[in-house]
Amino acid sequence: MIKSVCGYCGVGCGLEFEEDKLIGDVAYPINEGKLCSKGISELVSIQTPTRLLRPHIRDNINNEYKVSNWEDSIKIIADKIKNTDSSKIGFYLSGQLLTEDYYVANKLGKGFLKTNNVDTNSRTCMSSAVVAYKKSLGIDFVPVKMDDIFDSNLLIIIGANTAEAHVVFHNRIKKAKRKGLKVIVIDPRFTDTAKIADLYLPIKVGADIDFLNLVAKRIIDEDLVDYAFVEKYVNNFELLKNKFKRIPVTKMLKRTGLSKEQFEEFWTMFKENPNIISAWTMGLNQSSQGVDKNLALINLHLLTGKIYKKGNGPLSLTGQPNAMGGREVGGLSTMLAVHFGFEKESIQKVEEFWNTKGIQNKAGLTATQMLEANLDVLIVCHTDPIYHLPNRNKTEELIKKIPMVVEINAYENSETSKYAHIKLPATPWGEKEGTQTNLDRTITKQEKLTRTSIDCKPDWEIFQLIAQELGFYEAFSFKNPQEIFEEYQEMTKLNPHLNIYETSYEQLRKEPFRWGDKIIEEKLFFTENEKANLHFVENKLLSERTSLEYPFLMITGRTRDQWHSGTKTNLPRTLLKYKDLDFCEIHTKNAKDLGIEHNDPIRIISKRGEITSKAFITDNINMDTIFVPISNRDVNYITNDLLDKDSLEPDYNHNAVRIEKLKKTP
Ligand SMILES: Nc1nc2c(c(=O)[nH]1)N[C@H]1C(S)=C(S)[C@@H](COP(=O)(O)OP(=O)(O)OC[C@H]3O[C@@H](n4cnc5c(=O)[nH]c(N)nc54)[C@H](O)[C@@H]3O)O[C@H]1N2
Ligand SMILES: Nc1nc2c(c(=O)[nH]1)N[C@H]1C(S)=C(S)[C@@H](COP(=O)(O)OP(=O)(O)OC[C@H]3O[C@@H](n4cnc5c(=O)[nH]c(N)nc54)[C@H](O)[C@@H]3O)O[C@H]1N2
Ligand code: SF4
Ligand SMILES: [Mo]
Numbered sequence: 244m245i246k247s248v249c250g251y252c253g254v255g256c257g258l259e260f261e262e263d264k265l266i267g268d269v270a271y272p273i274n275e276g277k278l279c280s281k282g283i284s285e286l287v288s289i290q291t292p293t294r295l296l297r298p299h300i301r302d303n304i305n306n307e308y309k310v311s312n313w314e315d316s317i318k319i320i321a322d323k324i325k326n327t328d329s330s331k332i333g334f335y336l337s338g339q340l341l342t343e344d345y346y347v348a349n350k351l352g353k354g355f356l357k358t359n360n361v362d363t364n365s366r367t368c369m370s371s372a373v374v375a376y377k378k379s380l381g382i383d384f385v386p387v388k389m390d391d392i393f394d395s396n397l398l399i400i401i402g403a404n405t406a407e408a409h410v411v412f413h414n415r416i417k418k419a420k421r422k423g424l425k426v427i428v429i430d431p432r433f434t435d436t437a438k439i440a441d442l443y444l445p446i447k448v449g450a451d452i453d454f455l456n457l458v459a460k461r462i463i464d465e466d467l468v469d470y471a472f473v474e475k476y477v478n479n480f481e482l483l484k485n486k487f488k489r490i491p492v493t494k495m496l497k498r499t500g501l502s503k504e505q506f507e508e509f510w511t512m513f514k515e516n517p518n519i520i521s522a523w524t525m526g527l528n529q530s531s532q533g534v535d536k537n538l539a540l541i542n543l544h545l546l547t548g549k550i551y552k553k554g555n556g557p558l559s560l561t562g563q564p565n566a567m568g569g570r571e572v573g574g575l576s577t578m579l580a581v582h583f584g585f586e587k588e589s590i591q592k593v594e595e596f597w598n599t600k601g602i603q604n605k606a607g608l609t610a611t612q613m614l615e616a617n618l619d620v621l622i623v624c625h626t627d628p629i630y631h632l633p634n635r636n637k638t639e640e641l642i643k644k645i646p647m648v649v650e651i652n653a654y655e656n657s658e659t660s661k662y663a664h665i666k667l668p669a670t671p672w673g674e675k676e677g678t679q680t681n682l683d684r685t686i687t688k689q690e691k692l693t694r695t696s697i698d699c700k701p702d703w704e705i706f707q708l709i710a711q712e713l714g715f716y717e718a719f720s721f722k723n724p725q726e727i728f729e730e731y732q733e734m735t736k737l738n739p740h741l742n743i744y745e746t747s748y749e750q751l752r753k754e755p756f757r758w759g760d761k762i763i764e765e766k767l768f769f770t771e772n773e774k775a776n777l778h779f780v781e782n783k784l785l786s787e788r789t790s791l792e793y794p795f796l797m798i799t800g801r802t803r804d805q806w807h808s809g810t811k812t813n814l815p816r817t818l819l820k821y822k823d824l825d826f827c828e829i830h831t832k833n834a835k836d837l838g839i840e841h842n843d844p845i846r847i848i849s850k851r852g853e854i855t856s857k858a859f860i861t862d863n864i865n866m867d868t869i870f871v872p873i874s875n876r877d878v879n880y881i882t883n884d885l886l887d888k889d890s891l892e893p894d895y896n897h898n899a900v901r902i903e904k905l906k907k908t909p
Pocket of ligand 1: 252806
């Protein structure tokens with residue numbers, strides 16, 4: 244029997260592998276033996292016919308790929324890199340990479356190629372939360388753990404659908420409910436998560452800042468402020484208080500679409516429950532004001548001292564299995580390594596540690612900027628930007644201009660592979676080992692369960708081969724993931740709050756390790772004066788507006804059994820299909836007005852493009868709002884490419900569209 248962890252979502256469930264079968268690990272603290280359908284079917288995806296098993300190459304994206312070998316492919320890539328200015332090279336990584344992969348890619352990019360253009364799909368996902376935590380707490384730090392819900396009285400879930408996106412955590416919420424936890428769900432859709440709520444608030448898309456500011460104002464007006472906490476630990480209270488004197492309360496409530504009674508019901512629960520956790524994901528992050536939405540929520544915890552206290556705090560629910568590990572390593576273009584930025588002293592420390600010189604002193608291109616930057620070499624690893632970036636017609640035009648696109652993938656059917664010149668076969672989950680950090684800072688270990696397919700290589704090794712071909716043998720001579728992890732651990736000592744050095748690779752085989760608990764115990768903030776910052780933010784209505792021509796707002800998101808583009812989950816043998824891959828939720832009244840019936844084929848059109856889908860008529864969505872799951876691979880042909888100005892995360896959840904009924908094909 245081998246113990247490992249699931250490689251899908253940020254919950255990070257423990258599992259056991261025995262005789263070709265996976266079961267949940269009963270002794271594992273996070274999931275107590277439970278797994279969702281994705282976890283159970285991890286093994287199925289290894290054995291699919293759509294695995295990428297050999298290197299492939301072509302001169303031109305209009306030609307067919309030809310099978311190649313590692314030696315030639317790596318040489319072609321290294322030669323091109325040698326002849327390219329470092330500012331024209333980009334690494335497009337993924338929150339699904341293991342920590343060791345991230346470490347090697349980041350070291351190569353920032354440390355040796357001297358480009359900070361090393362970013363990740365987490366930009367489209369968690370970057371608003373990262374920036375907000377840094378602005379408010381002074382550090383990218385999740386100050387709560389999932390199990391804290393058992394010490395809490397009230398869980399506010401805002402802009403997250405745990406029932407489908409963090410399934411096993413959702414089961415834990417249900418368990419905590421049986422022990423008295425109350426749950427409020429705030430979402431424009433009455434989701435499966437809302438079904439377990441004690442109070443459901445059908446907020447209008449994009450109105451979260453208005454709602455959260457109204458709550459903050461009430462906290463101040465009704466003296467629910469924890470003055471002792473604020474005095475000792477928090478900046479900007481007077482400023483915020485003064486600003487809230489002049490906010491247009493009636494207009495703000497109107498924008499939320501909620502009634503006064505609904506707001507009062509919320510307020511009563513908020514006031515009466517001493518211990519409160521708030522949890523959020525894409526409903527807040529993916530917005531033209533994603534950072535501000537986060538800050539408005541964190542304000543509530545700072546004002547009431549409901550942070551760094553058992554059963555309290557703002558719990559950002561990271562989506563991918565190792566987006567957190569990537570953040571710790573420094574795999575975003577806006578940080579250097581181990582939580583360091585680009586200050587002189589940080590660069591010096593990192594240069595000394597890596598034994599290199601000339602690290603660039605400013606942030607590199609973000610994932611959402613790379614395609615527009617006229618790059619000469621783009622290396623995409625473990626993610627599918629053509630599928631996932633917004634305004635796809637534009638991204639397709641942009642990627643065609645890049646002379647060398649290298650795609651490292653374990654499967655052959657990504658959308659980006661249509662635009663790559665070289666495809667390199669990576670070793671997927673189950674055939675490799677390494678570490679990952681789940682959404683509450685718990686580091687877990689993935690184990691190799693089956694043999695590695697002959698011509699596939701783990702992601703770290705692919706970056707190492709490129710580094711070696713470029714001549715960096717000394718810095719890139721890792722024999723296995725353990726050696727990488729140990730070098731990384733040593734590096735975390737440069738920034739001791741990242742106490743990852745306290746565990747060991749061997750120890751992680753036996754039990755998970757959570758870093759950073761001391762930060763909570765000692766109530767540490769990492770701002771200049773070591774106090775947390777309140778921020779006054781307002782809903783600036785920056786997102787795309789609906790119009791007569793485009794009268795609906797489209798939001799997008801997940802369904803329980805599908806993983807994004809579905810290279811791993813859209814398989815004939817996958818166990819369950821709880822929901823279709825392709826549907827469009829539309830309110831009963833809107834459908835009636837358009838003469839659309841259940842399952843009718845429809846076309847959804849925005850200024851940028853169009854897609855087809857199938858109507859799913861329901862009362863569980865706000866009027867004039869539609870929802871399309873991202874398992875419809877075409878969804879980003881119609882999404883808008885506005886970005887949050889601080890995090891540069893896309894505004895995926897605010898797209899003006901119109902709907903047309905299509906003729907049914909006989
Ligand atoms: N099954 C499955 N699970 C996954 C994934 C997957 O692909 N499949 N992906 C993982 C990843 S990478 C991520 S990031 C997470 C995402 O996890 P979630 O964010 O929980 O998943 P989404 O379906 O995107 O849900 C976002 C919710 O926000 C709501 N929403 C949209 N706009 C607004 C708004 O303006 N305000 C509010 N309050 N709510 C709004 C939507 O209706 C939706 O219910 O899931 C992770 N888990
Ligand atoms: N409209 C809209 N767009 C969105 C979102 C949304 O909510 N709405 N959400 C955004 C968010 S939060 C996210 S996280 C992104 C997700 O978007 P992506 O990251 O593009 O989605 P995935 O399908 O998970 O892509 C992972 C890729 O890695 C490959 N792969 C699997 N295993 C391995 C391996 O071991 N090694 C390597 N090298 N490759 C492997 C898979 O085959 C797949 O092609 O989408 C973003 N885009
Ligand atoms: S909840 Fe997440 S980590 Fe747990 S089994 Fe499901 S996909 Fe895997
Ligand atoms: Mo994500």
